[in-house]
Amino acid sequence: GAVVSQHPSWVICKSGTSVKIECRSLDFQATTMFWYRQFPKQSLMLMATSNEGSKATYEQGVEKDKFLINHASLTLSTLTVTSAHPEDSSFYICSVSLSRGSTDTQYFGPGTRLTVL
Amino acid sequence: GENVEQHPSTLSVQEGDSAVIKCTYSDSASNYFPWYKQELGKRPQLIIDIRSNVGEKKDQRIAVTLNKTAKHFSLHITETQPEDSAVYFCAVRGLGTYKYIFGTGTRLKVLA
Numbered sequence: 001g002a003v004v005s006q007h008p009s010w011v012i013c014k015s016g017t018s019v020k021i022e023c024r025s026l027d028f029q030a031t032t033m034f035w036y037r038q039f040p041k042q043s044l045m046l047m048a049t050s051n052e053g054s055k056a057t058y059e060q061g062v063e064k065d066k067f068l069i070n071h072a073s074l075t076l077s078t079l080t081v082t083s084a085h086p087e088d089s090s091f092y093i094c095s096v097s098l099s100r101g102s103t104d105t106q107y108f109g110p111g112t113r114l115t116v117l
Numbered sequence: 118g119e120n121v122e123q124h125p126s127t128l129s130v131q132e133g134d135s136a137v138i139k140c141t142y143s144d145s146a147s148n149y150f151p152w153y154k155q156e157l158g159k160r161p162q163l164i165i166d167i168r169s170n171v172g173e174k175k176d177q178r179i180a181v182t183l184n185k186t187a188k189h190f191s192l193h194i195t196e197t198q199p200e201d202s203a204v205y206f207c208a209v210r211g212l213g214t215y216k217y218i219f220g221t222g223t224r225l226k227v228l229a
Contacts, residue, residue: 001163032215043206044161044219093160097215105151106217108160 002098003027006109013084014117020080021112023094029074030096034106035067038091050077050094084116119144121209123220130197131228138223140207141189149210150183150190151217156203164205165192197227 003026013019023033033050048069049057056069068080081088093111097104120143130136140150148169153161167174167181167190174181178197183190194201207220 034216043221046216046218049216091158104149104215105163105166106215107163108153110160111158113158 001105002030002096002107004094004096004107004109006094006112008112009110010113010115012115012117015085016083018080018082019084019114020078021092021094021114023077023079023096023109025075025096028096028098030077030098031074032097033071033077034095034097035069035077035079036093036095038093038111040091044093047079052077081114084114086116089114089116119147119209119211119218121207121218121220123207123223125223126221127224127226129226129228132197132199134197136192136194136197136201136225136227138192138205138207138225139189140191140209140220141187142209142218143188144209144211145185145188146212147209148212150181151208151210152181152192153206153208154203155206155222161206194225197225199227199229201225202227 005024007022031052035047036044038044047062050069050071052071058064071077091111094109095106123140151166154164155161165179165181167183178195180193204222204224206222208217210217
C-alpha cells in the first residue's frame with residue numbers, strides 16, 4: 001500500500017487563529033488526495049478532493065473559504081483551517097488514492113487532532 | 118447521491134464467536150466496496166475489499182460477501198479475538214469516481 005504522513009499529529013489553537021495541516025505521500029506521486037473530517041464516535045465525512053495543480057473540489061456544505069486546500073506538488077497537500085472556532089475541533093484525516101490498472105485503493109494518513117479553545 | 122447504511126452500530130461478541138456487519142447502498146452503479154478497521158485515535162486501515170464482479174472474498178478469518186441485486190455487502194469475522202475490537206467502517210465507491218462514501222461505523226467489542 002501507500003505510505004501517507006500528516007503533520008502535525010495534534011494541535012491546540014485559540015479561536016480565531018488559522019491552522020495548517022500537511023499531508024504527504026511518501027512513496028508515490030499522488031495526483032489526487034482527499035480530506036476527511038471525523039467527529040468523535042462518528043464516521044468519516046469527505047470534505048474535499050485535492051487535485052494537484054488545480055482547484056480542490058469541495059463537498060456540499062463545506063466552506064471553501066474556511067478550509068483552504070493547496071495541492072502544489074504530487075507529494076504534498078495542505079489544509080488550512082482559517083479563523084478556527086471550537087466547532088471546528090475534530091480529527092482531520094487525509095488519504096491518497098493509489099491506482100493499479102483499473103482499480104484504486106485509498107490509504108489514510110494518521111490524522112491530525114485539532115482542538116480549538 | 119449515494120447513501121450507505123451500516124448495521125449494527127455496536128456489536129459485542131464472545132471471544133471465538135463470529136461477527137457480521139452489514140452495509141446497504143443505494144447506487145447500483147457502485148463497483149468497489151472496501152472495509153476499514155479503525156482503532157481509537159488512529160487511522161482507518163484497509164482490511165479487505167471486494168469489487169462488483171466478485172460475490173465473495175476471504176482472507177484468513179475475514180470474509181466479505183456482496184449481493185449486487187439486493188445492494189448489500191457484509192463483513193464476516195470468524196474466531197474473533199480481543200484484538201479485533203475496534204470500529205469498522207464500510208465504504209462504497211461509485212463508478213467513474215475516486216470518492217468514497219463511508220458507512221456510519223460499527224463498534225465491535227470482543228469479550229475475553
